[in-house]
Amino acid sequence: MSQIELTLPDGSIRTVARGTxxxxxxxxxxxxxxxxxxxxxxxxxxxxxxxxxxxxGTFKIITPSNEDPDALYVLRHSCxxxxxxxxxxxYPGTQLxxxxxxxxxxxxxLMTPVPLTQDDFEKIETRMKEIIKEDRPFxxxxxxxxxxxxxxxKDKYKKDNAERALAREGNDGTLSFYANGEPGKNWExxxxxxxxxxxxxxxxxxxxxxxxxxxxxDQNSDQLTRVYGTCxxxxxxxxxxxxxxxxxxxxxxxxxxxxxxxxxxxxHSPGMVFWHPKGTVMVNxxxxxxxxxxxxxxxxEVITPEIVDKSLWIKSGHADKYNENMFxxxxxxxxxxxxxMNCPCHIQIFNQGLKSWRDLPxxxxxxxxxxxxxxxxxxxxxxxxxxxxxDDAHIFCTEDQIASEVADFCHLVKEMYNxxxxxxxxxxxxxxxxxxxxxxxxxDKAEAALESATKLAGLAYQLNPGEGAFYGPKLxxxxxxxxxxxxxCGTIQVDFNxxxxxxxxxVGKDNQKHIPVMLHRAALGSIERFxxxxxxxxxxxxxxxxxxxxxxxxxxxxxxxxxxxxxxxKLINVGIRTELDETNEKVGYKIRQGEQNKIPYLLxxxxxxxxxxxxxxxxxxxxxxxxxTVAEFIASIQNACRIG
RNA sequence: GCCAAAGUAGCUCAGCCGGUAGAGCAGCUGAUUUGUAAUCAGCCGGUCGUAGGUUCGAUUCCUAUCUUUGGCUCCA
Numbered sequence: 001m002s003q004i005e006l007t008l009p010d011g012s013i014r015t016v017a018r019g020t021x022x023x024x025x026x027x028x029x030x031x032x033x034x035x036x037x038x039x040x041x042x043x044x045x046x047x048x049x050x051x052x053x054x055x056x057g058t059f060k061i062i063t064p065s066n067e068d069p070d071a072l073y074v075l076r077h078s079c080x081x082x083x084x085x086x087x088x089x090x091y092p093g094t095q096l097x098x099x100x101x102x103x104x105x106x107x108x109x110l111m112t113p114v115p116l117t118q119d120d121f122e123k124i125e126t127r128m129k130e131i132i133k134e135d136r137p138f139x140x141x142x143x144x145x146x147x148x149x150x151x152x153x154k155d156k157y158k159k160d161n162a163e164r165a166l167a168r169e170g171n172d173g174t175l176s177f178y179a180n181g182e183p184g185k186n187w188e189x190x191x192x193x194x195x196x197x198x199x200x201x202x203x204x205x206x207x208x209x210x211x212x213x214x215x216x217x218d219q220n221s222d223q224l225t226r227v228y229g230t231c232x233x234x235x236x237x238x239x240x241x242x243x244x245x246x247x248x249x250x251x252x253x254x255x256x257x258x259x260x261x262x263x264x265x266x267x268h269s270p271g272m273v274f275w276h277p278k279g280t281v282m283v284n285x286x287x288x289x290x291x292x293x294x295x296x297x298x299x300x301e302v303i304t305p306e307i308v309d310k311s312l313w314i315k316s317g318h319a320d321k322y323n324e325n326m327f328x329x330x331x332x333x334x335x336x337x338x339x340x341m342n343c344p345c346h347i348q349i350f351n352q353g354l355k356s357w358r359d360l361p362x363x364x365x366x367x368x369x370x371x372x373x374x375x376x377x378x379x380x381x382x383x384x385x386x387x388x389x390x391d392d393a394h395i396f397c398t399e400d401q402i403a404s405e406v407a408d409f410c411h412l413v414k415e416m417y418n419x420x421x422x423x424x425x426x427x428x429x430x431x432x433x434x435x436x437x438x439x440x441x442x443x444d445k446a447e448a449a450l451e452s453a454t455k456l457a458g459l460a461y462q463l464n465p466g467e468g469a470f471y472g473p474k475l476x477x478x479x480x481x482x483x484x485x486x487x488x489c490g491t492i493q494v495d496f497n498x499x500x501x502x503x504x505x506x507v508g509k510d511n512q513k514h515i516p517v518m519l520h521r522a523a524l525g526s527i528e529r530f531x532x533x534x535x536x537x538x539x540x541x542x543x544x545x546x547x548x549x550x551x552x553x554x555x556x557x558x559x560x561x562x563x564x565x566x567x568x569x570k571l572i573n574v575g576i577r578t579e580l581d582e583t584n585e586k587v588g589y590k591i592r593q594g595e596q597n598k599i600p601y602l603l604x605x606x607x608x609x610x611x612x613x614x615x616x617x618x619x620x621x622x623x624x625x626x627x628x629t630v631a632e633f634i635a636s637i638q639n640a641c642r643i644g
Numbered sequence: 645g646c647c648a649a650a651g652u653a654g655c656u657c658a659g660c661c662g663g664u665a666g667a668g669c670a671g672c673u674g675a676u677u678u679g680u681a682a683u684c685a686g687c688c689g690g691u692c693g694u695a696g697g698u699u700c701g702a703u704u705c706c707u708a709u710c711u712u713u714g715g716c717u718c719c720a
Contacts, residue, residue: 107715115648211715212647219717223647226715254713258655267693267711325719370720375645376711378718388720467719476720488720526720557677584677592681606679616680624680 006042006059014059019052023197026061036063038196039074046070048140048194064203066237076101078138078195079128079205079231084108085180085187086127087227090120096189097157097215097224103484104241105230109213111157112225121207124227128205135200136181140193148175148190157215157224158190165192204238205231251482253535254381260540260598262548263382271379271386272371273528278548281577283389285546286527287367289643290391293416293523297408299365299393304345306369310335315502316344317437321470325372327386342368343471343495343520346394347502350516355506360516361397361405367527368392382532383487389527395519396504399449405519406453406475406492413477413490413523420534426478426486427459430467437471438497446494447473449517471497472520482536489525489533540598541620544640551578551637552599553615554590556606558582563610567603570630576641595620601637 006014006025016025022040026033026049040047043057053059065071080099083106088094091112099108143151145166152158162175178195179188196202206229213226232238249255257263262279265272275283291301307329313319318326318340327338339345346364355362371387378384395405417425429450432443450473454461461475468474477490495518498504505513524530534542544550551571555564561582571578579599581590587604594602603615608627615633617625628636 118649209714210648213716214646217717219646223716225647228715265712270711372719375718377645377647377716379712384719390720491720522720524720529720554680556679559677584675586676586678586683587680588678589682590680595681602680604680608679618680 004053005056006053007057009058009060016053018054021050021052022047022061023049025053025059029061033061033063038062038064038071038201039194041070046074046194048138049197050140051194064201064233066233066240071233072231073101074194074196075202075233076106076231077193078199079202079229080106080108081138081178081180081189081191081195082128082131082199082202082205083124083207083227083229084110084189085131086124087112087116088187089127090123091116095155095157098161099189105208105228107213107226107228109215109224109226111222116210116225116227118210125205125207128207131180132199132202134181135198136186137198138195139179139181139183140195141177141179141183141188142174143177145173145175148177151177152190162190165190202231203233204235205229206238206242245483248482251536251539252381253383253481253532256535256540257382257532260548262535265381265385269387270376271374271384273382273385273387279531281548282531282542282546283527285643286524286531287391289419289545290367290416290524292643293412294363294365294393297363297412298361299363301365301367302346302349304342304349304366304368305339306371307331307336307338308345310337312344312348312502313337316498317470317501318344321435321437325374327371327373338371339368340370340372341520342366342370342390342392343394343498343518344502347499347504347518350396350499350504351502355396355516357398357506357508357514359396360506361395361401363393363395365391365393382528382535383481385526385528388529390522391524391527392520392522395521396499396506396516397519398514399445399517402449402494402517402519403453403456406450406494407456409492409519409521409523410453410457410459410475416523417477417479417490421537422479426480427454427461428464428467428476428478428488429454429461430464430469430474430476432473433466433468433470435470436468437501442496443473446496450475450492450494469493469495469520471495474520477525479530479533481533487529487533489530490521490523491525492519492521494519542598542600544600544637545643547598547600548577549579549597549599550576550641551601551603552581552594552597553578553603553605554581554587554594556587556604558584560605560607560610564605567605567615567630571634574634574638576634576637591618594618601633603633 002018003015004018008014023034026037037049039049039062041060041062042053062071062074084096084099087110091114093113095111097109148162152162165171165175176192177188178191178193179186180199208230209228211226212223215221215224230241261276263273263275322340326340329336349364367389369389374386397405431447472493472495474491474493476488478486479489480486499518500515504516506516508514553564553568555561564580568578568580591602600620602618604618605615609615614627614629616627617633619625
């Protein structure tokens, strides 16, 4: 056991004495490598270069690279320490909480004696640069539990962190600190590490933004200041990222939505969408698309009331578990609520007339408009609103039918998302929340049913404990916006509770009454959110079938406006959404407008076209496609105009 | 709901220490009658988010409030 075996990335095995450090190994390979090295990775653990290695395993020396997540991880973690030192220097009395690397950078949560503002960033960055220039070593200090607790005694958050670290499984009764330089002299922080060898390794960083964050994510706990920053292996990496942020701003659905005149939201009804004519075309196109998918899968579309008496919400459990999220209204002296979900109404339809086992599975679909009183501060363009339309449906079925229904739905979601070019779909499995209806036995059953259905559908998922709906566990299909933020779109939820609460029954083969299971499901989720995602995904360059305007006819001069009008008429007659540009502008200007308005086809008509009954076709982003007769043009695009 | 910031013309933004606002683009009008990403000229356009307060006087200072943005919490 005095030797360990390290398997290098090229597959070769290196045998070294136990206790050899990563730095020594790097040196033995090449001096240059040792100079560049940031840390090492043994197995799946990243370790300091100076850490004595004691076990065999796969091994790599981590060097600066914008492509290596491990390199970025250490750089960013170290950078967060430099940020924290700079802030502690500039604002004495700052208390540290927690400063981890995250997907695109790092943050540090702290309690400052004065509120920070963006104007402080320059000062902070300047101080950080000084610390980096001094090239001080990150020095690890291992101490006993008692000593560690003593060191953090004065600091509320760090003391809490230390206690948690000691309580964590696998803790050996010691704590580690890292000093940005010399222990006892320079700034230090309770930290498990690892870090880069010295501050000088941090070549490219930027302080990005400020935010509030709760201590331990607990709403009732202290509100800390979170400072976000990012760090890359080099200036190029940083600049590429900053450029990406700029580009993402251009893709923002709120900007494109306004530029393309799709919708607006105003102060009179925060979080609710005014769909303009062009946006409405898209909403309707999406609904028709969904109809084309679900009709042939046996769904029956229904329409139910948006305002429902309180008594139904009491029965369903919403009045108890969902109350603060509902819009209430009075009708005379009757208390009513605007529906936040369609499920109770669908059960009311199910309850009309006696149902037999032969009726199951019964799939009731609705483009139901729901309203939820979301907390102020959570709204975000189309992505998070207070009034939205779901492509909702509820499947009433027997327990035996759950697995196949869920699996069918998963396939449907896959198919639909693929149609929009989303191939890698993140699936989250959310289990029972603290605030729920129903007994544990039915939750056990529901969760098990969903679990087995995911196997049947061959879905890999991420577990999301405690995040289910109050009536049942759910699968969530998550898409990302232009900044990579997660948004739950599709969902399916198994519910053993609501049908019973609202008295749903069917007569089984045994001539006895049974309570059906209900599956809540939405494929796109909310039309608003899904469209928001699509706008950012396509950057407004929608496929022809979804484009609010499909064709614009440009008359070369006033003389040809009449001919342009006849062309427009012919296209409109076959259902192609066609505009006319009859302004007195040069064709170059009109084309520029057309391209900027993201219109799929521009038809230019002048002397030649008018005399021959033709159009000059120009395709978005591709340019001149030559001349065609109107009939040829219609034939060439009609197929692509159809849904999907 | 919490923390921070912001709100000036349809859009993007200027406006230093308080003296009732400006540009570009868009829009409108006129001239031009145009061949594949910006023709020229003129004009219109704003209770400076809202309500109070301080002041001779507030877009500017103070307070409250609404909304938005970035996060946190929460959620489709």
